[in-house]
Amino acid sequence: MKKNIDNKFYVYRFRLYPNAEQIAYLDEQMSYNRFVYNFFLERATSLYKNYGVKTNYHSNSAILPLLKKGFPFLLNANSQSLQASLKALDTAFQKFFAKQAGYPNFKKKGVYSSIVIPQKFKIQDNFISIPKLKSNIKVKFHRKVYEAIKSVSISKTTSGKYYVNMLVEKFAFTPYIPKKVIGKISGIDLGLKDFAIITTGTDFNNKESFKIPNPKYLLKSQKRLIKISRQLDRKVHRHSKQDKTTTSKNYIKFKNRLSLLHERITNQHKDFLHKLSLRTVSDSQVIVLEDLNIKGMVKNEHLSKSISDVSWSKFTDMLEYKADWFGRQILKVNRFYPSSKTCSTPDCGYVYKDLKLSERAWICPQCGALHDRDVNASINLFLEGLNLTVGQGLPELTPAEYAPAGCQNIGISRHTMRQEACAFRRR
Numbered sequence: 001m002k003k004n005i006d007n008k009f010y011v012y013r014f015r016l017y018p019n020a021e022q023i024a025y026l027d028e029q030m031s032y033n034r035f036v037y038n039f040f041l042e043r044a045t046s047l048y049k050n051y052g053v054k055t056n057y058h059s060n061s062a063i064l065p066l067l068k069k070g071f072p073f074l075l076n077a078n079s080q081s082l083q084a085s086l087k088a089l090d091t092a093f094q095k096f097f098a099k100q101a102g103y104p105n106f107k108k109k110g111v112y113s114s115i116v117i118p119q120k121f122k123i124q125d126n127f128i129s130i131p132k133l134k135s136n137i138k139v140k141f142h143r144k145v146y147e148a149i150k151s152v153s154i155s156k157t158t159s160g161k162y163y164v165n166m167l168v169e170k171f172a173f174t175p176y177i178p179k180k181v182i183g184k185i186s187g188i189d190l191g192l193k194d195f196a197i198i199t200t201g202t203d204f205n206n207k208e209s210f211k212i213p214n215p216k217y218l219l220k221s222q223k224r225l226i227k228i229s230r231q232l233d234r235k236v237h238r239h240s241k242q243d244k245t246t247t248s249k250n251y252i253k254f255k256n257r258l259s260l261l262h263e264r265i266t267n268q269h270k271d272f273l274h275k276l277s278l279r280t281v282s283d284s285q286v287i288v289l290e291d292l293n294i295k296g297m298v299k300n301e302h303l304s305k306s307i308s309d310v311s312w313s314k315f316t317d318m319l320e321y322k323a324d325w326f327g328r329q330i331l332k333v334n335r336f337y338p339s340s341k342t343c344s345t346p347d348c349g350y351v352y353k354d355l356k357l358s359e360r361a362w363i364c365p366q367c368g369a370l371h372d373r374d375v376n377a378s379i380n381l382f383l384e385g386l387n388l389t390v391g392q393g394l395p396e397l398t399p400a401e402y403a404p405a406g407c408q409n410i411g412i413s414r415h416t417m418r419q420e421a422c423a424f425r426r427r
């Protein structure tokens with residue numbers, strides 16, 4: 001695939017509704033791909049361990065026809081998908097050798113299965129046709145795809161739902177330069193009790209702070225998640241002590257319930273994060289964040305905490321790529337900068353070193369200001385942004401160019417951006 005540097009690749013994901021015959025076909029294709037992936041992974045491991053020989057995509061690909069002779073059932077597989085599996089294995093090894101990922105794992109049945117279909121797929125109305133399958137599979141399109149589709153892959157979730165992922169290439173946007181000068185800045189403090197505390201405005205005397213609570217439905221789902229995980233845990237203990245292979249009907253029932261709930265939480269999260277990041281980016285020219293060491297924090301054992309960590313890093317990612325589209329600036333403040341402990345009153349800047357995590361509010365001994373801990377942090381981040389941009393003559397956003405509520409009036413190359421904005425809202 002020839003890659004244009006200025007363009008970006010996106011994946012659109014749509015739900016598939018295959019019938020029983022199509023499910024059988026997809027599952028079979030997934031099992032062939034899993035077989036080939038695992039076969040070559042084992043071969044690579046043994047060759048490397050015993051002889052120090054490294055395999056790669058080309059050497060593996062050359063052996064594939066022989067493998068088909070040894071395992072004739074592979075003749076039923078879409079050979080381009082098998083090639084794609086070899087490429088995926090190659091990528092996994094490259095990441096491992098570059099120390100970006102651990103050693104490639106064997107693909108287990110039922111965990112997460114997928115097949116890549118690089119060519120010969122066809123999308124018409126609400127159906128997709130793929131090689132070697134006579135009937136067309138029903139797709140539920142929740143948005144229109146205007147771009148040319150480079151390749152598709154079909155995946156099956158743990159709970160047994162099927163999705164098609166379409167890879168498209170988009171032309172890069174020319175950054176948007178608004179007309180008026182003097183910009184709006186947002187300082188964002190990410191929290192646990194509230195998802196975020198945002199201070200936004202144009203200068204110290206012209207700003208407002210607001211708290212974005214964690215959505216209630218999310219907390220509810222998290223509670224249910226913890227409950228079901230515990231129930232499942234008990235089932236595992238009861239069965240696995242004597243016989244690890246036993247899977248009772250009850251166990252499967254709880255496991256399915258758990259994966260469904262996981263999916264729902266993921267979708268609810270995405271929706272919330274997309275809306276908030278879009279609103280923030282449409283609303284401000286400069287966005288100041290703390291540079292969180294997210295990798296280190298995900299290891300935290302508390303479930304609800306680790307969910308927050310994951311959504312923080314997702315939120316930061318979304319802010320970054322949307323800021324890119326809208327021509328906004330993201331400023332990351334060193335995570336050792338004491339944003340909660342520093343008094344945000346101009347010309348004070350007292351640092352309250354002994355601030356404990358349990359102290360939600362404090363009074364500055366130097367200037368007497370009462371600070372809500374998190375609001376103070378977001379004001380400090382806001383001020384960092386202000387310092388950075390003083391004298392830069394930042395552009396101001398006119399109200400017509402705000403787009404939090406609707407999808408119109410985004411003011412950027414209209415026909416492309418408008419679709420984007422609408423798509424966020426639905427995802």
Ligand SMILES: [Zn+2]
Nearest residue numbers: 343348364367
């Ligand atoms: Zn002070």
